[in-house]
Amino acid sequence: MTMSETPTSQALPKAAVYTKLNAVKGMNDVLPAESARWEWLEGAVRELMSRYAYRNIRTPIVEPTALFVRGLGEVTDIVEKEMYSFEDRLNGEALTLRPESTAGVVRAVVEHNLLYDGGKRLYYMGPMFRHERPQRGRYRQFHQIGAEVLGFSGPEVDAEVILLAHDLWQAIGLTDVRLELNSLGQPPERLAHRAALIVHFEKHAESLDEDAKRRLYTNPLRILDSKNPAMQTVVEAAPQLLDFLGPESLQHFNALRSILDANGVAYTLNPRLVRGMDYYNLTVFEFITDRLGAQGTVCGGGRYDYLIEQVGGKPAPAVGWALGVERVLALLHEQGQAMPDASPDAYAVITQEQSLPMVLKALRALRALGVKVQMHAGTGESLGSMKSQFKKADSSGAQFALIFGPDEIAAKAVTVKSLRDGSGAQRLESLDQMDHWAHSLQSNP
Ligand code: ATP
Ligand code: MG
Numbered sequence: 267m268t269m270s271e272t273p274t275s276q277a278l279p280k281a282a283v284y285t286k287l288n289a290v291k292g293m294n295d296v297l298p299a300e301s302a303r304w305e306w307l308e309g310a311v312r313e314l315m316s317r318y319a320y321r322n323i324r325t326p327i328v329e330p331t332a333l334f335v336r337g338l339g340e341v342t343d344i345v346e347k348e349m350y351s352f353e354d355r356l357n358g359e360a361l362t363l364r365p366e367s368t369a370g371v372v373r374a375v376v377e378h379n380l381l382y383d384g385g386k387r388l389y390y391m392g393p394m395f396r397h398e399r400p401q402r403g404r405y406r407q408f409h410q411i412g413a414e415v416l417g418f419s420g421p422e423v424d425a426e427v428i429l430l431a432h433d434l435w436q437a438i439g440l441t442d443v444r445l446e447l448n449s450l451g452q453p454p455e456r457l458a459h460r461a462a463l464i465v466h467f468e469k470h471a472e473s474l475d476e477d478a479k480r481r482l483y484t485n486p487l488r489i490l491d492s493k494n495p496a497m498q499t500v501v502e503a504a505p506q507l508l509d510f511l512g513p514e515s516l517q518h519f520n521a522l523r524s525i526l527d528a529n530g531v532a533y534t535l536n537p538r539l540v541r542g543m544d545y546y547n548l549t550v551f552e553f554i555t556d557r558l559g560a561q562g563t564v565c566g567g568g569r570y571d572y573l574i575e576q577v578g579g580k581p582a583p584a585v586g587w588a589l590g591v592e593r594v595l596a597l598l599h600e601q602g603q604a605m606p607d608a609s610p611d612a613y614a615v616i617t618q619e620q621s622l623p624m625v626l627k628a629l630r631a632l633r634a635l636g637v638k639v640q641m642h643a644g645t646g647e648s649l650g651s652m653k654s655q656f657k658k659a660d661s662s663g664a665q666f667a668l669i670f671g672p673d674e675i676a677a678k679a680v681t682v683k684s685l686r687d688g689s690g691a692q693r694l695e696s697l698d699q700m701d702h703w704a705h706s707l708q709s710n711p
Pocket of ligand 2: 343
């Protein structure tokens, strides 16, 4: 049915029907000019994940709100002010668009009893949602790629996930990131540190902002994560968690550090690194760049040995990280990395409408042999002259034009013309012998 046949469209004033609709603020379209880089990055991730024997998991984008409140912690930026939460209109269920994926992965692992036969190494990719102030590197829908290893408690697994991230930077050519490392210890150590923190911040109550005052007795560790420049002095002078670690936590941390050292992975200790969620213990880390302004953290993670239990599972340790796809891509762009080539190998120039059935069949046969072929589209008036078709062939980026003219069709053949080497060389190829010459069209077989 066309617009004019729609009864309601005639009843409505024109302006109401044709109002332009835009994407939600802070949520971006990834257009083809850019999506080539996304697909390339995702491909590099899949390849590396399979070399490390990590397997893909895909969980829903909507989860029960309680999962995040319980999992991430009630007194966190995400749960307090960033979640897209809503009530299901049909049954009143409290739901939330996932702001991160660790909680959902843990829920799935528990729900499907995935740890029954030992630990699991998993990875995911996908959109996350946080109601933040949109700015460069900070969006309301953004994308993460994450790795989660569940069921192993040793420092060698902390090392493995960090090495995996490090190898990913190498695989994609990301150079300007540095690794910051800290240990949050275990709950009793954090409790002792918490008491010392409260004493410290009480002494400097006058320099605390609203958020910090509110969190002083509920979650003082969060104050260390404050981005308020006015509070940096009092935050810097705060007692350090590292000084409260017992021998076991220190041993775990030191074992991790020796593995990183042996692998030539440089890092700096940052005793103030606490991360945004409450679920972390022992190792926490971030990969940071100075080239993206305030949104400099490209990847963050750590150990979360108590989350599985909090989500209702049998207690089991875990460690993981998540990277921000937009930030990684922005950094690659900043480094001047060229866009991967998404052009076709060949562009089919078609001179007469009646040959279309045969041409489309020939093009499919070429594609089945691995050639990337773009068909010239148009019939009647819009078929276009040879000249205009060649213009389109040129702007498609194709290396070759495939000319299907009357002589070619009669001879069950195609003229292959070189578009880029300046020679303009052309040759006649038989459609019956396609498997002999198709590969010569491929630039990236
Ligand atoms: P930040 O401190 O920048 O707010 P975060 O600690 O909230 O980051 P995590 O929850 O650890 O971030 O998420 C892991 C990664 O996801 C971040 O390091 C970042 O690269 C990316 N990320 C987080 N929030 C956003 C966002 N709103 N827009 C784009 N990327 C984001
Ligand atoms: Mg944040």
